[in-house]
Amino acid sequence: MLEEMNDNLPQADGQDSMESTPQGTEISAQEAMDNHLAEAGETGEHESTTLPTKDYEALSMEALVEEMATLLSHDQISAIKNHMEEVRKAFMDKFHHFIEEKRQEFFAQNDDTAEFEYHSPIKNKFDQLFDEYKARKAKHFNQIQNQLKANFVERTNLIEELKNLIDSNQTSMSDMFKKFNDIRDRWKKAGAIPKDKYNLVWNNFHFHTDRFYELVHLDKEVRDADFKNNLEQKLAIIARAKELIQEASLTKAFRELQLLHRIWKEEIGPVDKEYREKIWAEFSEITKQLHDKREAQLAQAKERELQNLAQKNQIIAQINQLSEERITTHADWQKQIVKMEALRQDFFNAGRVPAEQTEETWTHFKNAVRNFNATKNAFYKDIKNEQQHNLDRKMALIEKAKSFVDTNDFESATPIMKQIQEDWKKIGHVPRKHSDEIWAEFKQICNAYFDRLHESRKDEIEAEVAAFERKKDYLEQMKTFELVGEHKTDLDAIKAHIAAWKELGKVPQNRRHIEGKFNKILDALFEKLSLSKKDSEMMKFNNRLDQLAEGNDQRALVNEQVFIRRKIDELQSDIIQLENNIQFISNAKSDNPFVKEVYKSIERNKEELKLWKEKLKKLNNLA
Structure with a gap:
């Protein structure tokens, strides 16, 4: 059994040792590759195809639901797993933000004791699709787990067969090679096993493969032919791996490198000891180069995520600044809302941030938007109260106008009705749902009155x-x-x-x-x-x-009165100015021509002042 292997198990072909840093904490490129292979086998990703990635955060909820439906049409559940999770997260982030806005709008228009409910057809569609995905995923991974266990049992049995073959002391080398090749062919087809058993099982099989070759070393010609064939296949793998270094898509290159490693370890047998370390070192170096390029690419992606984080934090700061601005008119608030929507869209378009910062950044964004909406809703709640007050005032005018509809005292009622119309114009907006209704009622009342007035006249x-x-x-x-x-x-x-x-x-x-x-x-x-x-x-x-x-014409009478008062003020001012001028030339002789002219002007203005005062008196008596 597997437990029979001891700590002196020799290094099998294709197994790289741990490359530790001085601190002993960094995982080598090869061990990282082994981990990828083991995880791929356990999740079924050996069979999955690569789907292009998208910036799901930039899509609307409707577009995300369409994307989810498109992903579900794919027949490989493992290929869409990561995409579905990203779509789900992007949708739920947007939906939580959307429902929070609806909740605040609801409570801005209703009492705090009201119960908020919102039914979203797009959310229902999303839930149906995601439930379908979860059911398919659960079925898929249950099948994988069952298959992994079955594969593990099969591989364990094959190792036992190989051990028994080695220990059988058969004398026919031809029969032994025939049985060995049969075991190896079945081994290649056996499939993936649980991740925690991966290295132990592969090492065990290669260990006993080496034992077999040591046992049959007398049949050198057969062994050398097998070694040569394996060498050619592994050199071909190395050649292809070198080409992958120049591949533009590192994701594609890394995926194919994984496949090459799996073939190297799982499908191709050992080579002559003379070449084992050399070709493995060459393959490992290529692996390291691709691994380093991939790590550099991930580092660049991390740098972009940090830049996106800085951009999103700046957007959050701008939203907070919008909330702090004092806005007092509906028109200005509409401009603020447009700015807010632009910033909100910029936030969603900014791209990914580091995974460890995602939740915190989203929380800060939600709080900033919530504060903005709270300020906005407070303003519109005040407007709502003001509009309700305006509605009450206009309803009072309607009741007042109704009281004059049937009167025959048109001389007294007409000025009042005209004043009611003027007062109506001065009152501001009322709630939109009542605006047309009360205006129609008010207009009908006024038309009824003035139609009767015109008929009587x-x-x-x-x-x-x-x-x-x-x-x-x-x-x-x-x-x-x-x-x-x-x-x-x-x-x-x-x-x-x-x-x-x-x-x-x-x-x-x-x-x-x-x-x-x-x-x-x-x-x-x-x-x-x-x-x-x-x-x-x-x-x-x-x-x-x-x-x-x-x-x-009351307005004309008032205008006349204002005009006469202005003329009186002007004349009085001119008289005062002329009398002051006389004081400055008090030492001049009385027969001085200039002095005489000033006195004449004073007298003319005084006579004209008496005339305008008499006009004002008559006008006041008329009023």
Whole structure:
């Protein structure tokens, strides 16, 4: 049995010794290769093909599910094992991030006591595919384990057969070689065995193979032929291994090197002792070179992962900075969200990070995104409260407007309804789900009121149109009116025209330009009339006030009041400035021309000030 081997087991052809560093901790290239071979046998990867790697972290959840379905169509489960695990991790990272955002959005719109639920069709599809993969993988590896055990039993029995053949003391060398070759052929076909038995079983078989060749050393011709054939095959392997050094794809080269090692150890017998160490040393050196190139490539990949880590940490810092910025408007928050999505995509596109940093980096990223979303959701929760307040205010306006829909007191209700419309415009946004509904209701109420108002004013509007036509005819008559030169007669005539104009009635709002034409005629007549400036100005002003009062134009009355107050302020300021100027020239003589002119200006401004104050008084009395 295997346990019968002792510590003096000779080094078999194809077995390299451990190359230890001074510290004795580094595994040699050859031992690393042996480990690869043993693991490949135990996982069934001898039979698997190589699939191209992809940057799964850069794919969307939908694309990852499609990729998983594509991988499952492959008939070798061992070939897709690593890919499926990477797809699963990339999908779950994205799904956890996605569901966290949905959870925060939910609680931003609902009470904390509400129960969050989210059903994701894409997650259901993912679970179905991954369950199918797990079932296939479990079945596959159960089959492998059973086969490994069966192979181990078969190889153990073959070793026992070889031992028995050696110890049988048969005299026919031909029969012994025939049985030996049969054992060796069955050994080559026996398949992989458990990893923990790998080296012991192979060494044991090679040990007894050497014993056999020592036993049959008398039949040198047969032995030498076998050794020569084995040498040729191993030299061919060395030649192919040398070519692999130039292979562009190290992954492909390393995989083929594994295959060459397996053939060397498992399928080709020993060579003459004269060449054993030499060819093994050459093959081991090639193995070391490829191993070193692969390690250098892995080191470069590690360096890229460190660069990716630095980039991802920088992105996390930028997300944290976004969270700290004070944003107070919806438009600015929309810009922040666009920036956040760009950074989030950059994070997923940044590539792999060192495995030992993956979980920590992902946690920092999730926390940064969570903080951003918390700040964003707090802002929109405040907006939601504000919009609810706006909704309450608009509902109150709707109720107020309803109370005037059926009134017949249009004179009192119309200003209120107009103010309600103005107040509505000043109120901000309401929740979107209510916006169209309440606007339709408000518009219907206002239309109902103003339709009734317009209906009630139909006769009034017709009268105003008739008044406009009469005033248009009267305006043509005024163009032929001439003053006779008698002050009183002419003044009485102008007053009569003003009175007659008023008697013609009010005109429609959109045709009030005719009042301006009449005022221009009056202005020309007053210019010709030998009235004092004050009397002329007051007559024109009184006529203007009558027109404003007739049109019930409150805004025009307010604007007139503002204009008159501004004129009064300007005149008072000019008077103060002129009086100050007099003080600076107090030592000048009273008959000084400049002094006389300043005094005259003061008097003119004071007279004009009295006129504007009188206008303001009349306007205030009208209001």
